[in-house]
Amino acid sequence: MNVQKPMQDTSALPETHFVNGMMLNKDLTARPAMIDNCDTMPKLFALRCKNNGQRTAHREKDFGIWKAYSWADFWAATSQIGAALKSLGLNRGEVVSILSEDNKEWAYFDLGIQGIGGICSGVYTTDSAAQLAYLLQDSESVFLIVENDEQLDKFLKIRDQVPLVKKVIVLDPEGLHDIDDAQIIFLDQFYEIGRDALKQQADLFENAIMRGAAEDTAMLIYTSGTTGKPKGAMITNENVMAATACGSVALPHLSTDEQLCFLPLGHVFERGTSISGSIAASTIVNFAESPETVFDNLREVSPHIFAAVPRVWEKIYSAVIILAKEATPLGQWAFKCAIKVGMAKAELIYASKPIGLWLRAKYVFWDALVLRNLRIMLGLDRIRRAVSGAAPVSPELLKWYLAIGVPIREGYGMTENTAVCSVNTPDATRLGSVGKASAGTQARISDAGEIQTNGLTTFAGYWKNPQKTAETFTADGWLKTGDLGVIDKDGFLTVTGRIKDIIITSGGKNITPAELESELKFSHYIADAVVIGDGRKYLTALIMIDQENVEKFAQEQKIPFSDFASLCQAELVTNLVGVEIERVNQNFARVEQIKKFKLIDILLTAEDDELTATMKLKRGFVEKKFSNLIDEMYT
Amino acid sequence: MSEPLLKIRNVESYYGPIMAIRGVSLDVHAGQIVTVLGANGAGKTTLMKTISGVMDPEKGQIIYDGHEIQGLDPYKIVNHGIVHVPEGREVFPLLSVNDNLTLGAYTRNDAAEVELDREMVFTYFPVLKARRNQEAGFLSGGEQQMLAIGRALMARPKIMLLDEPSLGLSPILVQEIFGILKRLNSEQNVTMILVEQNAMIALNLADIGYVMEIGRIVMSGTAQRLLQSEDIQNFYLGIKAEGAREERRWKQKKTWR
16 A cells, blocks of 8 residues: 555565574664564464463453463464354455444454454444444454444444444443344354354464465554544554564563553554563463543553553642542651652752762652652552653643653654654653654655654555545655654653644644643643633633542632532532643743633533543544633634 | 522532532522432532531531521531431431430520420421330331421521432332421421422422532423423423334433523
8 A cells, every 4th residue: 555665676685683582673664664574563472372371361350350361362362353253254355343342352462363364343332323423434343343232222223224234242241131133143142153163164364364464454543533434544464564573672662571451452552562562472461440440441451561641640749639638637748858858869860960879868768758658558659660652741740750760751743653652761751852763664744844753663545535545645765644743852752732733823823732631631620721822912722621620629718519510510520620730831931821711510421522532632623512611712 | 589598609529539529519598408419429418517517518608597507516507497308207216206206406505495396396397296105116117207397497497408308218108207207397497408209299399409410400490480390390300202103212412401
């Protein structure tokens, strides 16, 4: 698909070397992109299953108890899925969609589909029936995997709009026992079909895996589409292998690692961390029970690898701050001292200055007394590879985490480059930047200030959408990210915002709202913010308050409120947010300051159009939905 | 609108270490019927007990007619004109109907007026008059509920706190009792706070409704508005949105809009 990439002679394989327990190409831009001589993820998966056998591959809770599943189990389930799909009529290059929360079956199906030569496409469980219809139609899916009755109902509602879907496979039959529908198969029956097919031809799945080629599309990842319809990004086997290899060099997974999987697997960030990264390094993946129990699961697992979006890091931070407020006076004092010493150390680390002996001694003392316990309580005491990605994170927050002994690596990437562009590593970290371009990836800034990337991780194009594909590439075949940024003299990349989000005030001033917004979000009273002012005289902001923390504040200040709307209307709450805005305004020039703001007085949920699956406000939808609030600020 | 007769401000109450209501604020205007809806364990009964003084709030104020009454002894609150009709009726089973009513007027010392009120109770609940000398324990559930309401009326309340008056009663009796409550509200000008699980009947009677969930108010508004809310219809009124299948096990997430 991507003809811009120069093809190299593949008869001579590139030179390899061992990095963190795997054999990688020395030159990560060389083709074929390989890990341990495998050029597709299913091939590598087959190899890992063979070698790891009865070792634990992942765990999942069953009636409240963590249960372990081995690599042999992983292989058995996956090969049955592949065989069953084949005998039900899946052809190579056809799409299968998965509509489920994270669970082990998600991983089984992902590899089963890819192994048999299909293309796997994830659908968010928060998507509506209409969105599901669009995604199935656009991807021309021939099979659909649904988690349970709730998700099945979405399909039943729109089944006449998706005639291409042959069968729907239901993972959890609870509440569906009396359903009698030839199009619907339950997981047990489905495995049975797979076992029968394997009885006929035992090496059916392995043969199919061996037929996989680097340039085949492995998965479709639909981009959230804040404007217009979502587009399906085609990620090839080569993209997956290159991204995994790049990751293994920059921030490796190790075979001794435990990790927690909780962000949607349909998203490139979690897919890369919990499926590709985990298989390549043979880590143990623990699937969180549900999005609501992530913090409990984190405590139980105490993972070495935890990759999260800023919202999650912010939540943990504010939970600690609230807890500290409720501690005994002695506890509060100790916490304050410990954070102070930690912050002093963090400042020096970020400034790359040596840490004095006295400070070191103090840190050891407070770490043993307070910080270590804090980490244990959060489930971050074993953390080795903490990553923040998918959205900008406040530098202040990163500093705070470093202070408590949890160094978070901020990275940058997008679906279109398989989430690999740049990342801060233990050796090269700069606060506020998203790190240096990862090995195997090149980044440059265009004349217009846009970040452009190049590498084997660059996707093959949008599914059945050559026009949008063409718009995404430069004349010389680099990927246009749509993000604005700068690269400093040492090679550190800083992202400043989205090109299409740029606000030009009626005074002609160009403003990237993301800078203001990420500072605002650091306040633990503000969950998210949208800065407005395109073509207007001054800047304003719509603020989504953090319900839990503001309720707590209202309670302490004896502000009467009943429901969420009345909380947002309380004068003292408005003042509270006003103070936060004032604080942020001080860091900006006068024309860049927020003059007025309004609170969004509806409690938004992930099902709402205004929020992404990772609980970010979508600018376009917010501006439309709350246009009356915006107009009020300009009259 | 005039100043509310009863203002509850950020009240928190605990059962030992467990916070049962976590910051509740609500207004009750004179002459209104205000209903508080919620599932089991939402904190509705705790709220009632906190208003009537059976429980003391840890934080917050209850302002009745300009006076702070939180934490006062229950009998003083009765003297202020707030009477609690507890959940499960709690009549004195071994005393006669008459004596139960007399006890309701325990805090009063205007004997002649008390007798007039007793007659008033009997006009609303004729069945009590017929059984005035029977022991209350021998009354039917519905009659006991009537007696509990009658006993509360004997204190000449300004505000009556009714905790699940429909509990364990047949639908026809519930209709009857709610009809009487409506009359008491309009004819005797008794302001009411009504805690109910039976949302349909409560919202039909009330002017204003609040919905509680795990110790907090999640929604408030006129009874009309609440009746039309999708969440209320789904979770309290048993009206199901049209689904793709007959039997549906899952429920939509509540948004309380």
